[in-house]
Amino acid sequence: MSKKLRNDLILIALLIIPAVLALALGALRKPGRACQITVGGEIFAEADLKTDALIDVDGLLKVRIEDGKARVLDPVCKNKLCSAHPPISASGETIICAPGGVVVKILGQGPDFTQ
Amino acid sequence: MRPSRKIALSGLLTALCFVLSYLEFLLPAGGFSLPGVKLGLANICVLFAMYKLGPEYAAGINSARIALSWLFFGSFTAMVYSFSGAALSFLAEYLLIKTKKFTPVGVSAFGGVMHNFGQIIAAAAFLGPGAFGYLPALVVWGALAGGLNGAILAALMKKVRI
Amino acid sequence: MKKLLAVLACAVFLAGCSPAPKRYNAVYTDVFDTVTEFTAYCSSQEEFDGMSERVHGELLRLHEIFDIYNEYPGIVNACSLNGAGGAETEVPDDLIELINMGIDWHKKTGGQLNIALGSVLSLWHECRENGTLPDENELLKRAGHCDIEKIAVTENSVTLTDPGMSLDFGAIAKGYAVGRAAEILKENGLEDFAISCGGNVVTSGKKPYGKWEIGIENPDGGLITTVSVSDEAVVTSGDYQRFVMIDGKRYHHIIDPKTLYPAEKWRSVTVICPDSALADALSTSLFCLDLEDGMKLLEDCKAEAMWVSQDGEVTKTPGFEDHEK
Known part of the structure; x- marks a missing residue:
């Protein structure tokens, strides 16, 4: 193996290993409590994941909350990548509709109960 | 290589670049909802130009390609995303080539990562910090796709005499 | 080498056989005139559904027995x-x-x-x-x-013996009921769960990455604090839970037996105690008692508490602070 190629592989490893670790840790994520929807960086709505709901995000797309998960439906954008994304439920997970400027994010663990 | 030949070649590469990125656009993307999860085939052309024609020509080709995409497909935000990713990866690849310590595989891999990173930064500017959630996945994908592109490029450069 | 591979193969196979427990949730709205939530970590939806039926069944049974507003056919309540x-x-x-x-x-x-x-x-x-x-x-x-x-x-x-008397179990019924429901779950082998019945929370075991977290509301909005508990009950009595505004003044549901009017010593009292019925009784009692008398009561039970005064001052027992993160 040439020296340069070895450098390549070291570089790629340095890039990939932390990322893979981050992904693995992500898989251990705690279930989220709520779903936060932002449009253009500003909070549009927040909804509890425990209650089934259908939220119309300003006509740009719809967010369906069901079974403690959130997913995107009927986006106006062309690429429909956001609606193809599997439902999210772990804290920190996101679905983004870039053309629509919408970010659907699961907010991390709040208390299990409030009294 | 004479300048006129270089310019002609740039034109050719720009067209090729443009067609490759359009082809990628037609491919289905599974699971990710952030633009940037693509094979980055267009990058092969840009990197090829950087090696054979020099950075100025590569920059010119990249910019022309992005402008063409904007003209043809009309999305301002998509153009900004593209530009952000392209600028960052261009810089990264240029620096790496200068060190002379890496083959096209490593250069392209790093370029791929930086391209995606640039896109995420643009996304964050428009959409807020939620965009960074995609970082780990896009880093892995960028490195792998970039590495693959680099390998293709290395093979091509041996075969193609320009 | 072959042996090592065989062992690894078995390990992988076995690991695949026992899936990590998942979190399930159920809500009941037909008991004790409030919303009840049951959360548990089970290895399957079927297991959870079975447990949920048991919890709901027990809560319903006790709800009917302690109900002072309705009679039910077949039981004397x-x-x-x-x-x-x-x-x-x-x-x-x-x-x-x-x-x-x-x-x-x-x-x-x-x-x-x-x-x-x-x-x-x-x-x-x-x-x-x-x-x-x-x-x-x-x-x-x-x-x-x-x-x-x-x-x-x-x-x-x-x-x-006084025919003009009537009993009301509002101060202790919920705590007792969720405590019994929890016992039944434990008898049936469930270890990690929590039941929240309108402010009466009973917990058992913990979640995969930590204890159960209970947020205590600030009477003026938001949360005062969050406590982490495992195998303990948390009950809060507050003037913001059930009340009515009359002529601009708030009249809440916890009546001081001495004054015959809503107790005014505190805005809220939270009690943490391993026994759910005890926690409920303590929280209602402490809500109507001075700090000193309350502290004395706590000493005899293994319980911790937090008081929020009318002007927002918060007092906690040292053991209570240990539960905060």
């Missing part, structure tokens, strides 16, 4: 007892147990927890519904029928 006009009435064991607990706590709190306060409480209940204040004379008259000594309890019957 608190409502029947209150309507018995002084006759000796055979009642279910759980009701006997709850009544004995109430009598015990009346002594312990110097009368601040009184299950015999029913006639006064029902007047307040009516008034809250109508948005009017109760007539002072009527309150005083009814207060004359709240003598806990006038309850005669045998092994399986209860006699309200």
Whole structure:
């Protein structure tokens, strides 16, 4: 193996290993409590994941909350990548509709109960 | 290589670049909802130009390609995303080539990562910090796709005499 | 080498066989006039559904027994007892147990927890519904029928020797009920779960990455703090939970037996205690007691507490702080 190629592989490893670790840790994520929807960086709505709901995000797309998960439906954008994304439920997970400027994010663990 | 030949070649590469990125656009993307999860085939052309024609020509080709995409497909935000990713990866690849310590595989891999990173930064500017959630996945994908592109490029450069 | 591979293969196979427990949730709205949530870590939806049925079943059963507003066919419950006009009435064991607990706590709190306060409480209940204040004379008259000594309890019957008396278990019924439901779950092998019944939370075991987290509301909005518990109950009594505004003043649902009006010593009291029924009794009692008397009561039980005063001052027992993150 040439020296340069070895450098390549070291570089790629340095890039990939932390990322893979981050992904693995992500898989251990705690279930989220709520779903936060932002449009253009500003909070549009927040909804509890425990209650089934259908939220119309300003006509740009719809967010369906069901079974403690959130997913995107009927986006106006062309690429429909956001609606193809599997439902999210772990804290920190996101679905983004870039053309629509919408970010659907699961907010991390709040208390299990409030009294 | 004479300048006129270089310019002609740039034109050719720009067209090729443009067609490759359009082809990628037609491919289905599974699971990710952030633009940037693509094979980055267009990058092969840009990197090829950087090696054979020099950075100025590569920059010119990249910019022309992005402008063409904007003209043809009309999305301002998509153009900004593209530009952000392209600028960052261009810089990264240029620096790496200068060190002379890496083959096209490593250069392209790093370029791929930086391209995606640039896109995420643009996304964050428009959409807020939620965009960074995609970082780990896009880093892995960028490195792998970039590495693959680099390998293709290395093979091509041996075969193609320009 | 072959052996190592065989062992690894078995390990992988076995690991695949026992899936990591997942978190499941169920909500019931038909017990104790409040929203009840049951959360548990189970290895399958079927397992959870089975447990949920048990919890719901037990809560429903006790809800009917302790209900003072409705009677149910086939059982003699608190409502029947209150309507018995002084006759000796055979009642279910759980009701006997709850009544004995109430009598015990009346002594312990110097009368601040009184299950015999029913006639006064029902007047307040009516008034809250109508948005009017109760007539002072009527309150005083009814207060004359709240003598806990006038309850005669045998092994399986209860006699309200004052026919004008009626019992109200609001202070301790929920805590008792969720405690019993939790026992049943543990008997059935479930380890990691929590039941929240309108502010009465009982927890068992913990979640995969930590203990159960209970947020305590700030009466003025937001959260004061969050406590982490495992195998403990958390109960909060507050003036912001059930109340009505009359002429610009807030009248909440916890009536001080001494003043006959909503207790004004605290805005909220939170109790952490391994025993759910105890936690419920303590939180209601402490809500009507001074700090000193409350602390004394806590000493005898293995419980911790937090008080929020009328001007927002927060006092905590050292053990309570240990539960905060």
